[in-house]
Amino acid sequence: MRDILNLMRWNSQDNSKKTFESQKEAEDYHKFAKKYFRREKLADYIAKTFQELIPPGSTIIDSAAGTGIVTKSLMAKNFEVISFDISPYQLDLLRHIIPGATTIIGDINSPISCRNESVNGITQVGANRFMTVEGQELFINRAFSLLKKEGIFIYPVFLGEIFSSKHKHGLKQKAFSFEISKFMEKCGFEILETSTLIHGVAGGATCTLIVAQKKSNPKQRSFGEMLKKSLNIKII
Numbered sequence: 046m047r048d049i050l051n052l053m054r055w056n057s058q059d060n061s062k063k064t065f066e067s068q069k070e071a072e073d074y075h076k077f078a079k080k081y082f083r084r085e086k087l088a089d090y091i092a093k094t095f096q097e098l099i100p101p102g103s104t105i106i107d108s109a110a111g112t113g114i115v116t117k118s119l120m121a122k123n124f125e126v127i128s129f130d131i132s133p134y135q136l137d138l139l140r141h142i143i144p145g146a147t148t149i150i151g152d153i154n155s156p157i158s159c160r161n162e163s164v165n166g167i168t169q170v171g172a173n174r175f176m177t178v179e180g181q182e183l184f185i186n187r188a189f190s191l192l193k194k195e196g197i198f199i200y201p202v203f204l205g206e207i208f209s210s211k212h213k214h215g216l217k218q219k220a221f222s223f224e225i226s227k228f229m230e231k232c233g234f235e236i237l238e239t240s241t242l243i244h245g246v247a248g249g250a251t252c253t254l255i256v257a258q259k260k261s262n263p264k265q266r267s268f269g270e271m272l273k274k275s276l277n278i279k280i281i
């Protein structure tokens with residue numbers, strides 16, 4: 046019951062800079078993500094997808110990395126990972142769980158300070174609702190600049206995040222996967238996949254996974270193609 050109340054409290058926070066403000070909150074989040082969101086399954090799926098699409102040992106940015114559930118799966122596949130998050134408490138726990146991890150304190154709504162064309166992969170998991178309307182566009186555009194040619198951007202959109210994102214930031218915030226992938230295409234990405242993944246029972250554990258690639262001549266999808274791809278449902 047206390048877990049559920051904590052989740053409701055986090056979801057209702059509307060200030061993108063006020064999250065996980067104590068060690069205790071970081072620990073509670075970690076337990077919650079593992080137990081109820083089955084986040085590790087999604088993290089493994091993301092790591093496997095990167096493994097199929099980018100060279101071994103490449104560098105990946107895990108944005109809003111939290112306590113490192115995604116970072117851990119990526120490192121287990123021998124990727125170099127740069128994990129950034131706004132919460133020092135989340136990152137303290139991340140380094141405790143994964144000694145030797147590279148962490149940076151940063152705000153997803155501001156430009157990420159890495160060199161252009163320096164990484165092969167970027168992901169964010171569970172941070173869409175913390176992005177402002179401008180921050181989200183900046184993040185997607187910046188992801189395009191940071192990626193090397195053929196680099197991969199993986200962006201899950203959780204069912205449970207769609208309405209809280211619109212509620213917090215207004216209707217202009219891109220919360221549905223079709224809105225986000227359309228904007229990615231506008232930035233120059235080609236969408237390789239938009240599958241619906243079910244990895245647990247709650248809405249927070251069902252997501253549409255957008256897999257996008259930085260290509261020189263990206264193909265634009267028709268509406269029919271977009272619909273067909275998103276009807277690809279997988280239980281992981």
Ligand SMILES: C[S@@+](CC[C@H](N)C(=O)[O-])C[C@H]1O[C@@H](n2cnc3c(N)ncnc32)[C@H](O)[C@@H]1O
Pocket residue numbers: 061062064065078084108109110111112113114115129130131132135151152153154169170171172175
């Ligand atoms: C729901 S958690 C997801 C954490 C992790 N990606 C996972 O899958 O377990 C969201 C994370 O976003 C971080 N966050 C919130 N606002 C942020 C911001 N403006 N910039 C960077 N990180 C932010 C929080 O501190 C938290 O760790």
